[in-house]
Amino acid sequence: MADTLLPRGTTYADVYGRFRWAIPPAYNIAVDVCDRHAGDRARVALIHEDDAGRVSEHTFAEFRARSNQLARALAGLGLARGDRVGIVLPQRPETAVAHLAAYKLGAVALPLATLFGPEALEYRLGDAGARVVFTDAENLDRVLGVKKSLPELAHVVCVDRADAEGVVDYARALAAEPDGFAPAATAADDPALLVYTSGTTGPPKGALHAHRTLLGHLPGVEFYHEFCPQPGDRFWTPADWAWVGGLLDVLLPAWHYGLPVVAHRPKRFDAERCLEMLARHRVRNTFLVPTMLKMMRAWGDPRARFDVRLRTLFTGGEAAGEEVIRWARECLGVTPNEGYGQTEVNLVLGNCSAIMEVKPGSMGRPIPGHAVDVLDDAGRPVPAGEIGEVAVRRPDPVMFLGYWKNEAATREKFIGDWALTGDLARRDADGYFWFVGRKDDLISSGGYRIGPGEIEECLGRHPAVALAAAIGAPDPLRGEVVKAFVQLRPGTAPSPELARELKDFVRTRLSAHEYPRDIEFIEALPATTTGKVKRGDLRALERARRAPAH
Numbered sequence: 001m002a003d004t005l006l007p008r009g010t011t012y013a014d015v016y017g018r019f020r021w022a023i024p025p026a027y028n029i030a031v032d033v034c035d036r037h038a039g040d041r042a043r044v045a046l047i048h049e050d051d052a053g054r055v056s057e058h059t060f061a062e063f064r065a066r067s068n069q070l071a072r073a074l075a076g077l078g079l080a081r082g083d084r085v086g087i088v089l090p091q092r093p094e095t096a097v098a099h100l101a102a103y104k105l106g107a108v109a110l111p112l113a114t115l116f117g118p119e120a121l122e123y124r125l126g127d128a129g130a131r132v133v134f135t136d137a138e139n140l141d142r143v144l145g146v147k148k149s150l151p152e153l154a155h156v157v158c159v160d161r162a163d164a165e166g167v168v169d170y171a172r173a174l175a176a177e178p179d180g181f182a183p184a185a186t187a188a189d190d191p192a193l194l195v196y197t198s199g200t201t202g203p204p205k206g207a208l209h210a211h212r213t214l215l216g217h218l219p220g221v222e223f224y225h226e227f228c229p230q231p232g233d234r235f236w237t238p239a240d241w242a243w244v245g246g247l248l249d250v251l252l253p254a255w256h257y258g259l260p261v262v263a264h265r266p267k268r269f270d271a272e273r274c275l276e277m278l279a280r281h282r283v284r285n286t287f288l289v290p291t292m293l294k295m296m297r298a299w300g301d302p303r304a305r306f307d308v309r310l311r312t313l314f315t316g317g318e319a320a321g322e323e324v325i326r327w328a329r330e331c332l333g334v335t336p337n338e339g340y341g342q343t344e345v346n347l348v349l350g351n352c353s354a355i356m357e358v359k360p361g362s363m364g365r366p367i368p369g370h371a372v373d374v375l376d377d378a379g380r381p382v383p384a385g386e387i388g389e390v391a392v393r394r395p396d397p398v399m400f401l402g403y404w405k406n407e408a409a410t411r412e413k414f415i416g417d418w419a420l421t422g423d424l425a426r427r428d429a430d431g432y433f434w435f436v437g438r439k440d441d442l443i444s445s446g447g448y449r450i451g452p453g454e455i456e457e458c459l460g461r462h463p464a465v466a467l468a469a470a471i472g473a474p475d476p477l478r479g480e481v482v483k484a485f486v487q488l489r490p491g492t493a494p495s496p497e498l499a500r501e502l503k504d505f506v507r508t509r510l511s512a513h514e515y516p517r518d519i520e521f522i523e524a525l526p527a528t529t530t531g532k533v534k535r536g537d538l539r540a541l542e543r544a545r546r547a548p549a550h
Contacts (some may be wrong), residue, residue, distance in 0.1 A: 216398025220347025
C-alpha cells in the first residue's frame, strides 16, 4: 500500500486493484521492527507507564542491545532454533525484549495472558512444549506452580525479582552477556509465533505463524489507520500483547514503521482510565474492541474532562454498532474503522473512512492483498444478500502455518484453498460484509435463521443497556427462541417493566421473529481475555438450568 498520504480522489477500488505483495524470501521480525531503526540512537520505541504511574522512555537502540543480550543468554541456557519461549507478562519493556530475542534466536514466541489461571497456563505451556517461560513477580508463583507438572519446561525467567530460588534472574542474565548478536537467518516462512485461540468452541488450539505474518498484517493496519505513518502518530491499546489484537495489530506493526508505542495495560478495563491515558500520552492511533467502546459510551461524554486528539481508531472482534460509531464521531472526533480477522488469519476485512463510505455495523470490504468471500457448505460463493461462511483464500502471507500438533484440525479448517472462519455473514451488492454470528451462535427459530449481532446492536441502542448478548434457548414449538442477557448501565435497576420495554424496543425496530421472548438481567456478561462475549457459556448456563434433576 503506501506509507504516505494518498492523492486526493483515491478510491477503494484504486487501492485494492493496484496492490501486490512483496514478501522477501529471507525475513526476521526482530530485525525489521527493531534493529533497522536502532541506528538513530535517540529514536523512541516505547513509552512505558507502570502500575504506580511512573513513566519511562525506551529507544530502539536500547531494545536492540537488550534483545541481543537476551538471545545470547537463551542460547546459553540451551535454547535453539524452533524451541518455544513462553511469555507471561503484561505490557512492559521486558515483554517486547523477550519477543525480539526469541525471533532473533529463530525460536517461537508463545505469548500468554497474565489473566490465565493455573489450568489455562499449564495446558498451553504443556501443549506447546515450552522450554523456557518469562514472567514477573506478580505471576511467578502461578508459573512455578505449574512448572512441576511440565517436564519440558526447563527454565523460568523472572524480570523483576532476583531472590527466587531456582529462577533465572533476568537482569543478571543480561548483564553477563555482550550486546552483539547475529540474528538467525530466518526465511519468511519459518515459524515465529504460536498463539492459542480463545477457546470459545472447544479446547484452545495453537495457531502457528511464520515471520511473514507481520508483513501480512500491514495492509490492514494501514487501511484502518488511514495510511500510517503520518507525522505525530503514536499508538496505544489496552488489548493484551498476548493477543494478536495487541501484538500484531499494534505493537509490531507500529515498530515496523518506527513509530512509538505507549505501554500500559490496567488489570481491568476502566473507561475513565482509558480516556485519561489517551489524553495524557497524546495517543493518536488506538485499537479498542467494541466492548470497550460501549463501556466508554456508557461512561458519558469525555470532552469536558479529557483532551483526546485521536487521528484514527480501529475496532474489531464484534460489531461496534451504529450508536457507538455515532458516539465516537461526536465525542472522540474519529470514525471507528471496523475490521475483521481471527487468530489464524487476521485483518482481512475492514473499513477505511479516507477512501470509502463507512457503513455502520459492517465488517467492511476485503483488505488489499486478501481474497475473501462468503461460501456455502460446499465451498461455493453465495449470491449477494445470502448468508454463508466467511472464508479467506490461500496463499496469503497473513495465514497461519497450521494448528500446533493437530493436522486433523488444520485440514478441517480448509475447503480446497479456502480457510473457513466459522463466522457467518452476508455480502451486500456493494461488496460490504455484514456479520451474522458464529456458526454455532446462529439461532434457528420457527424456520428462521437469526444472527445474534443485529439483536444485540438493537438492544445496545436502548439508553438503559450497557451490553447485551443473544442466544437461542430451547423451545418445544419453535425449536429455539431468542433469549437476551442484558447488562444494564450503572444506576439502572432491573424490573419486569424494563424487560417488557426492551422486548418491545427490539420488536418494533427489527421484526416479530427476532425480538427476545425472554430477557435476563445479568451483572456482567462472560467474556474471553480478548473482550469477546462468550455466548457458549450463556448457552451452557441455559442448558444446565433446563436439564432434568436427578
